[in-house]
Amino acid sequence: xxxxxxxxxxxxxxxVAQVTGRGLALRGDDIDTDRIMPARFLKAxxxxxxxHHLFEDDRAADPRHAFGDPRYAGASILIVNANxxxxxxxxxxxxxxxxxGFRAMIGRSFSEIFQGNxxxxxxxxxxxxxxxxxxxxxxxxxTPEAMITVDVxxxxxxxxxxxxxxxxxxxxxxxxxxxxxxxTAMLLQDFDEVRAVAARLPYLTGx
Amino acid sequence: xxxxxFQKVWDLHTVRTLPSGQTQLFVGLHLVHEVTTPQAxxxxxxxxxxxxxxxxxxxxxxxxxxxxxxxxxxxxxxxxQMMSALEHNCLEAGxxxxxxxxxxxxxxxxxxxxxxxxxxxxTIACGDSHTSTHGALGAIAFGIGTSQVRDVLASQCLSLDPxxxxxxxxxxxxxxxxxxxxxxxxxxxxxxxxGGVGFAYEYGGNTLEAMTIDERMTICNMSIEGGAxxxxxxxxxxxxxxxxxxxxxxxxxxxxxxxxxxxxxATDANAAYDDRVAFDASxxxxxxxxxxxPGQSVAVTEPIDAAxxxxxxxxxxxxxxxxxxxxxxxxxxIGSCTNGRLSDLEEAARVVRGHHVAKHVKALIVPGSQAxxxxxxxxxxxEVFIDAGFEWRGAGCSMCLGMNPDKLEGRQISASSSxxxxxxxxxxxxxxxxxxxxxMVAAAAIAGEVVDVREVLEGVPA
Numbered sequence: 165x166x167x168x169x170x171x172x173x174x175x176x177x178x179x180v181a182q183v184t185g186r187g188l189a190l191r192g193d194d195i196d197t198d199r200i201m202p203a204r205f206l207k208a209x210x211x212x213x214x215x216h217h218l219f220e221d222d223r224a225a226d227p228r229h230a231f232g233d234p235r236y237a238g239a240s241i242l243i244v245n246a247n248x249x250x251x252x253x254x255x256x257x258x259x260x261x262x263x264x265g266f267r268a269m270i271g272r273s274f275s276e277i278f279q280g281n282x283x284x285x286x287x288x289x290x291x292x293x294x295x296x297x298x299x300x301x302x303x304x305x306x307t308p309e310a311m312i313t314v315d316v317x318x319x320x321x322x323x324x325x326x327x328x329x330x331x332x333x334x335x336x337x338x339x340x341x342x343x344x345x346x347x348t349a350m351l352l353q354d355f356d357e358v359r360a361v362a363a364r365l366p367y368l369t370g371x
Numbered sequence: 372x373x374x375x376x377f378q379k380v381w382d383l384h385t386v387r388t389l390p391s392g393q394t395q396l397f398v399g400l401h402l403v404h405e406v407t408t409p410q411a412x413x414x415x416x417x418x419x420x421x422x423x424x425x426x427x428x429x430x431x432x433x434x435x436x437x438x439x440x441x442x443x444x445x446x447x448x449x450x451x452q453m454m455s456a457l458e459h460n461c462l463e464a465g466x467x468x469x470x471x472x473x474x475x476x477x478x479x480x481x482x483x484x485x486x487x488x489x490x491x492x493x494t495i496a497c498g499d500s501h502t503s504t505h506g507a508l509g510a511i512a513f514g515i516g517t518s519q520v521r522d523v524l525a526s527q528c529l530s531l532d533p534x535x536x537x538x539x540x541x542x543x544x545x546x547x548x549x550x551x552x553x554x555x556x557x558x559x560x561x562x563x564x565x566g567g568v569g570f571a572y573e574y575g576g577n578t579l580e581a582m583t584i585d586e587r588m589t590i591c592n593m594s595i596e597g598g599a600x601x602x603x604x605x606x607x608x609x610x611x612x613x614x615x616x617x618x619x620x621x622x623x624x625x626x627x628x629x630x631x632x633x634x635x636x637a638t639d640a641n642a643a644y645d646d647r648v649a650f651d652a653s654x655x656x657x658x659x660x661x662x663x664x665p666g667q668s669v670a671v672t673e674p675i676d677a678a679x680x681x682x683x684x685x686x687x688x689x690x691x692x693x694x695x696x697x698x699x700x701x702x703x704x705i706g707s708c709t710n711g712r713l714s715d716l717e718e719a720a721r722v723v724r725g726h727h728v729a730k731h732v733k734a735l736i737v738p739g740s741q742a743x744x745x746x747x748x749x750x751x752x753x754e755v756f757i758d759a760g761f762e763w764r765g766a767g768c769s770m771c772l773g774m775n776p777d778k779l780e781g782r783q784i785s786a787s788s789s790x791x792x793x794x795x796x797x798x799x800x801x802x803x804x805x806x807x808x809x810x811m812v813a814a815a816a817i818a819g820e821v822v823d824v825r826e827v828l829e830g831v832p833a
Contacts (some may be wrong), residue, residue, distance in 0.1 A: 168415035184739045194564050194664050198793040202800070203773045207435060207449045209409035209456045211517075221800035247565035250598065250664075251793060252772075253500040255760075264476060276568060276600050277500060277697065280531075286372050294433035305638035335392035335532055342391070350389050352420075361386050362424070366489055367401070369622055371628035 175321075179343035180286055182266040184313045185240030187304035187323070189361055190230045195244065196251035197278065198297055201260050214260035235308040242302050244271040248289075249278025258282040268314050269320060272297050283336050287317060290330035296321075300328060316340045375536045376492075376605055381510040384494045386528060387522055389795065392529045398511075399493040401428040401523045402479050405435055406774065411520035412460040424527040425465040429488060429712040432457060432470060433478045433618035433757075434774045438737050438764035441471040446646045450775065454475070459811065462526070472645030477740020480504040480708035484588065485742055487617025490629070496523055501708045501790065502561040505595040506603030507587035508610050511571070513600045520597035521815040534601060534824050535645035537570040541578040548825035549832065550718065551586035552710060552788070552808035554578070556658040556668045558590075558650060559597040564666040567599025570646070570767040573638065576764050578652040585714040592709045593790050605637040618687045631805035657824050659791045661687060669832040671696045671811070671823045686794060687803050688782075695805060695821050702785040703734040703816035704797075705770040707762075710788035710809045711739030719813040720755045728760035729819025735781035736761045736779065737769040760818070773798025786815040 171244050175195060178227045182353075205217040207220045219231045230236060242261065249257060258278060262285045269282065269289045292300070303310060303323055312323040314330070321328040332340070339345040351358075374382075376776035386619040387393040397554040401424075402582055402785035408430075413421070422428065432756045435450040445716045449683045456512045469475040471570055475482055480501050491509030495502060498520045515529065522529055532752070544599040559566075573593050581586065595603025604610075611630050614620040614760060621629040625763060656670035662683030669675055674692045677684045684691065690699075705711070705719050716736065738744035770777040778798025779785055785797055785804050792804035814824045 196664070196791075196793045196798050198772075198791070202795050204798070206406050207447075207453065207454060207774055210413070211410055215444045221795045224800065236674065247568070247598065249566060251500065251595075251791060253498060253514035254517055255410075255498075255518060258516075264508065273565060273568060275565070275598065277514055277516065277595075281518065283515060284518035296419060333532055335389075339391040339393070342387075344391055346518075347391070347393070348420075348525055349420075350391070351395055351526035351530060353521055354387075355423075355526075357386050358395075358526065360422075362527070365383070365397070365399060366629070366632045367493060367621075368427075371625045371632060 171262065174310065179275060180288060180340040180345065181316050182313060184311060185267060186226060186228050186238060186239045186308060187243050187300065188230055188236040188239035189243045189301035189304040189313045190302060191245060193246040194250055194343040195248050197249055197254050198251055200249065200257040202252060206254060210264070211259040212254065214256055215263035217263055218260045229301045240265050240267045241312050241314065242269045243265050244269060245297060245302060247270040248274050250275040253277045258285055258287060260288050268315070270300060283339070283345055283370070285326065288332055288336065288340055290319060291331055292328055292330035296328040296330070299326060328363065373642040375573060375642045375644065376441060376509060376603060376639040377511060377534065377536045377573065380492055380494060381533055389530055391530065391661045393532055395528050395663065396494060398496045398527055398529060398530050399427065400488060400495045400525050401426060401595060402483055402495065402497040403430045403520065404479050404499065405432045405453045407517050408520050409453065409456040410518050411524060413816055414521045415524055416830065420525040422464040422466065422524045427527060428466045428524065430461050430466050430468040431476050431479050431482055431548045434768045434772065436767040437776050438473055438767045438769045439776065440584065441765050444473070458534065473742055476743065478711060478768055480734065481711060481739035481743065484508060484584065485740055487614055487620030490620065493634040493661065496529060500595045501592050503600065503602045504708055506590040506591040507584055508613070509603060509606030509633065511601055511603065513654050514595065534571045535569055536573055536745060536800045537567070537646040537648065538573050538575060538578040538796065540548045540646040540647065540649045540650070541652050542576040544580065545580060545652050545655065547657050548657055548828050550808040550810060551566055551582060551589040553655050553658040555590045555593040555664065556660065556806065557591065557655050558813045559666045560668045562648065565598040566597060567594065569596040570599050571601035571603065572597070572599040574596070574602060579604055580607065583714060584609060585712045587693060589709055595667065598788060606633045638714050644669050650670065651757060657808065657811055659693050659811065661689050663687065663792055663794050665790065665806060667694060671821065696823060698784065698821045700732060700781060700815050700820060701783040703732055703812050704770040704785055704787040704789065705809045705812050706735065706737030706739065706769050708739065709788035709790040711737060711743065713743050713746050715788065715809040716743070716752050719754045719809040720722065721831060722810050723759045726759055726817045728816045732816050732819055733760045734816040735764055735770060737764045738766050739808040770797055772796060786812045786821060
């Protein structure tokens with residue numbers, strides 16, 4: 165029970181202090197998880213291969229969709245607008261992104277479930293202001309080869325001479341820095357405390 | 372100190388503050404279905420972890436089940452594989468499963484309350500965003516991802532940050548032809564599809580107090596469409612009466628003790644909220660979505676106010692300033708965890724009785740559970756629907772999402788009682804969804820186009 169969990173389904177393990185890589189700018193508010201990963205690809209008993217189906221229908225409808233743009237091949241930092249990942253709780257959406265190589269996301273805002281699901285995979289979702297997101301997206305669109313560095317401790321995002329401040333919820337930030345972003349082992353420690361809570365719940369003890 | 376139900380339930384279920392600063396929260400009831408759990412059970416096996424509290428997890432199958440015939444093996448090999456995986460996982464872990472051949476299978480958010488599993492003062496988690504539904508009974512219920520399902524299976528706990536609480540006060544009488552669905556669509560329209568991020572929504576006011584549990588479930592169900600992971604209504608006499616006699620509800624003296632405790636869990640009179648908003652129910656009209664998220668709605672008689680060139684308008688094929696009323700539909704779907712309960716079918720039947728579905732419309736009635744289907748049949752509702760030209764189906768998620776044989780084709784337009792009008796949601800990448808109440812869907816099925824249900828109800832006994 166005390167073994168350190170290795171999230172086999174996730175691309176990373178251990179502390180996440182910094183992410184460096186090229187960006188992909190995906191514009192639009194309220195992009196839901198049905199669009200990120202259409203439901204038909206959830207018909208499977210594993211997460212394998214989901215990276216091939218990201219935005220499959222959006223890409224088919226729009227030949228210029230950012231996820232079909234070869235200039236962004238190999239990008240590892242996704243830059244989005246407001247309420248990214250809203251709707252269904254399907255982890256298949258962040259699983260697909262993580263398996264495609266995305267190691268961090270920066271957006272105006274994220275759905276809570278999506279942000280939490282991504283954190284469980286070792287992928288931080290940073291929140292920045294609308295003007296900051298616009299500058300980052302414009303930079304990435306103009307120079308897709310630009311290297312972006314995201315510092316988890318400070319929330320500072322650096323891309324050439326551009327410096328932008330972003331934030332993570334403090335507990336998620338600390339979890340990434342300490343390597344405890346995958347909480348199962350913590351939840352299993354001192355299990356007597358868990359049993360004590362169960363023992364005080366009226367609905368588990370016949371009222 | 373005065374507290375909200377959210378704070379009381381959160382505190383009661385807190386195990387401790389984790390080193391990360393998040394709360395370790397005990398999950399009183401864990402519900403699972405076939406789509407978001409096979410990978411979680413695999414992760415457990417890889418680590419050699421056992422299921423910590425198998426008696427607090429209950430399973431059913433809903434997303435992938437065909438609704439025309441639920442005979443095993445399913446014709447779709449992948450659906451059959453998912454069903455088999457769930458059976459295997461539940462058997463191995465000692466988890467109760469209601470499969471299609473059991474009489475209690477159904478949509479997970481329909482059967483939880485129906486069986487009395489869902490109770491006030493509980494924490495409830497499920498790998499499904501519509502878990503907020505269960506808040507209608509005064510539970511703190513929320514959707515989780517698959518890695519979190521793994522955590523709940525392994526430890527019966529989650530690592531979470533607390534939420535703020537927004538009180539949504541709805542007062543006044545709903546007009547005839549206006550339903551809980553119209554109330555929640557109106558709330559989402561005003562507060563926005565991400566207005567609820569960071570909040571639990573507490574719904575109250577005399578409109579909510581006058582509602583049945585079914586109606587409250589419709590409202591809490593769509594909290595997530597407004598960005599709020601949790602929505603709830605404080606437990607009251609309606610809640611207690613709903614639970615009495617249900618299979619997993621306490622019985623005898625224990626029921627009375629439970630009611631006494633449930634009362635104490637409701638929000639205190641002078642509790643502080645992080646935010647408050649108010650709605651006047653008497654001004655709400657039958658509401659329909661015109662766009663590609665549930666916040667893009669109008670009253671059925673109201674012109675669409677989006678700017679020309681708007682992505683949603685273009686996808687849907689609407690023009691600025693036109694009305695949704697009069698839009699020709701191809702499909703009518705009544706069902707889902709939002710509106711697939713007995714009372715929804717009764718309201719639809721009231722509209723349908725004595726009429727026939729328009730020739731060009733494919734119309735489906737999909738009960739939310741096998742129990743709903745049986746209860747409807749006991750009342751003869753299936754005959755009303757079948758005589759009118761509707762297909763009477765078995766229980767499941769059906770056309771709410773494209774994971775089973777019930778799907779839109781091409782650019783079809785569906786009048787739907789479900790919860791999401793996202794692009795591609797109903798199984799065709801170019802299919803179009805108009806969300807509305809079950810009565811509005813029934814009226815649209817008969818007229819062959821979107822109509823104002825208030826006009827149809829004139830002359831129908833209340």
